[in-house]
Amino acid sequence: TMSGGEQEPGHYYVGIDVGTGSVRAALVDHGGILLAFAEQPIKKWEPQFNHHEQSSEDIWTACCVVTKKVVQGIDLNQIRGLGFDATCSLVVLDKQFRPLPVNFEGDSHRNIIMWLDHRAISQVQRINETQHDVLQYVGGVMSVEMQAPKLLWLKENLRETCWDKAGHFFDLPDFLSWKATGVTARSLCSLVCKWTYSAEKGWDDSFWKMVGLEDLIGDNYSKIGNLVLPPGASLGSGLTPEAAKELGLPKGIAVAASLIDAHAGGLGVIGADVSGHGLICEGQPVSSRLAVICGTSSCHMGISKDPIFVPGIWGPYFSAMVPGFWLNEGGQSVTGKLIDHIVQSHAAFPELQAKATARNLQKLHGILGDTPEVTKPELGITGSFKAF
Known part of the structure; x- marks a missing residue:
């Protein structure tokens, strides 16, 4: 409180x-x-089976649209910070x-290989046949959804149109923070979880050589990141004048090093203040919590003071979240996508969709969650039935 009893002006933050x-x-x-x-x-393309692509220009444009909407009617000078999270x-x-094309059609607008x-x-x-030591930090076996196999695919399949011309490979969250600040720094979150980076040791030259991607080592790993910051660290001089104009925000406001989308949710759950709510985790260390993040996929996340190696479980990732x-x-x-498929292919879907529209709900879950009392003894169902 300021002298004279006046309240200090409120500060705002944009996420x-x-x-x-969607964005x-x-x-x-x-x-x-x-x-x-x-x-x-946001747009998605599936030019052939197993190929899923997006456009960084389309995604940035969507970021600008939603940001301008949420800051309408407020004092922009009270905005203190901006943070991004995104799919990996x-x-x-x-x-x-x-942008460079990640497809055989040569369409450079589609320059993102989706997670x-x-x-x-x-x-x-x-890559997994090498049994390289870095694989121990992804549960012993790398996923096809991580970045090293995608990079190797580009080198082997799109050498002339993409690989040889490439100057920068970004995880999407780090592309967004670069777009906002002009700073090519990467977040530990992305590089540790999806790129085999170690917060303690950095990149492992021997891994990239062993898998046939030794060309990424050059110029101190400039193509995939050599300035790496913890999530939330302030990037450069903040929002550039160009990005500020596009987002409808003041230039120079702080921009945070990014997070993968699930990890942003995980941080919120693991770090939540639970005092006064009577929850069993109150007064317990944060390492006793399990975050369950549900979206297109579901992700269970836990943290520990010491590394825990579990075959088939991603991590241990140091300081990634x-x-x-x-x-x-x-x-x-x-x-989540499978649940959507089941709901949308059900005979009752059109009726539920109409009800959701009438109540101005974006998704059906609000309708499904308040299903009335159901009693069907012949099916063994009595009492309240919840679809979710």
Whole structure:
């Protein structure tokens, strides 16, 4: 409180969340209260089986649309910070930061290999056959959805149109923070979880040589990142004048090193203040918590003071989500998408969709969650039935 009893002006923060199918922006106050929210769909292409692509230009445009919406009517000078999270998709740019095609059609607008893309199956098999030490930090076996196999696929399949011209390979969250600040620094979150980077040891030259990607080592790993910061660290001089104009924000506001989307949720759950709510985890260390993050996929995340190696479980990842703690994660890809498929293919879907539209709900879950009392003894069902 200021002298004379006046309240200090409120500060605002903008969070931008890029999911698989849409971009969301939120405006929150200094206490974390949600003040405004906006959502915009983003385009996806599937040129052939197992190939899933997006456009970094399309995604950035969507980021600008939702950000302008959530800051309408507020004093922009009170905005103190901006943060991005996004899916761990692979963005490819040339040496002048222009999009490069990740497809056989040569369409440079489609310059993102999506996280769920499975084109690099033979590449990941060869990487796993090396049994290199870095694989112990991804549960012993690398996933086809991580970045090394995708990079190897590009080298082996799009040498002339993409690989030889490439200047920068970004994880999507880091592409967004670069777009906002002009700083090519990467977040520990992305590089540790999806790129085999170690917060303690850095890159392992021998891994990239062993898998046939030794060309990435040159110029101190400039193509994939040599300045690496913890999530939330302030980037450069903040928002550039160009990005500020596009986003509808003041130039120079702080921009944070990014997070993968699930890990942004994980940080919120693991770090939540639970005092006064009577929860069993109250007064317990954060390492006793399990975050379950549900979206297109579901992800279970836990942190520990010491590294824990579990075959088949991703991690341990040091300082990738919570500074100074090791992260382990597991779950199931596209579970949310499978639920969508079941709901949308059900005979009752049109009726439910009409009800949701009438109540101005974006999704059906609000309707499904308040299903009335159901009693069907012949089916063994009595009492309240919840679809979710």
